[in-house]
């Protein structure tokens with residue numbers, strides 16, 4: 001359960017309660033000796049205890065709230081201006097804070113990455129809703145802790161960030177040796193950057209993007225500093241230069257490959273595909289016509305055989321056994337109707353039952 005609580009070396013887990021979509025984690029502070037924030041005198045004399053209810057990072061889709069039992073102590077230094085002070089837990093919950101330190105850290109990252117409005121929308125989806133103004137304040141709070149170290153900055157990173165994407169931007173200054181944000185400037189013009197650099201003459205290297213305003217600001221405010229491209233732009237420029245080189249040398253590269261790998265680059269003769277004969281079914285009229293002609297031929301041969309007495313390739317004369325033309329036409333019509341019925345029955349399932357035959 002210690003994994004659920006922030007700073008388990010400072011507080012101890014006691015109880016977990018889930019109510020609806022909210023998880024309540026009850027914990028208490030465990031230090032026996034604390035230091036007065038004013039005179040740093042250690043003390044063990046407890047004055048009283050009270051309950052803090054800071055929000056924490058969501059877990060398993062549930063919003064989390066800490067019920068943290070903290071204490072007040074007496075300062076035993078008679079010369080100190082404080083007689084009673086609240087226990088400090090800076091790694092867990094800052095004084096007067098409504099959220100844990102790790103929740104505030106997440107909100108700061110959101111503010112830096114997305115600005116106020118977009119960060120607020122994403123935070124709502126992530127389960128810890130926060131206003132856009134609070135996210136902006138989280139980013140501004142970064143500068144307060146870094147103000148006292150700005151005089152020591154030697155390598156400065158300069159880049160822009162969005163307060164409202166597409167509408168309002170600011171400039172973020174980062175100590176690249178300590179990887180800390182040291183200041184935020186309004187807008188992304190040259191003048192504020194130049195003024196800031198004049199107040200911090202220790203800067204000897206400025207990493208920036210290719211914006212003209214930052215170039216002017218850096219040149220004006222810190223002419224002694226060397227200006228370099230940041231890592232992202234170095235990689236981008238290197239990629240562009242390499243692509244240009246490949247485009248310019250494309251014909252030479254292709255010729256080289258054709259020379260060295262001539263055998264492998266020979267065109268492969270693919271086997272020709274077998275021609276597939278397309279079978280077109282006869283239309284009803286074609287079927288009837290062919291069937292009728294076939295029947296006519298059979299009838300004609302039968303009549304001729306009967307009238308001439310041909311058997312086994314031998315012809316015999318049989319007078320009085322001739323078929324008239326009228327009889328032939330009648331038989332042909334009857335057979336035509338019969339063949340049409342057969343064709344319909346073959347092509348149209350159920351035609352017979354529907355009365356089509």
Ligand SMILES: [Zn+2]
Nearest residue numbers: 036039075080
């Ligand atoms: Zn004190």
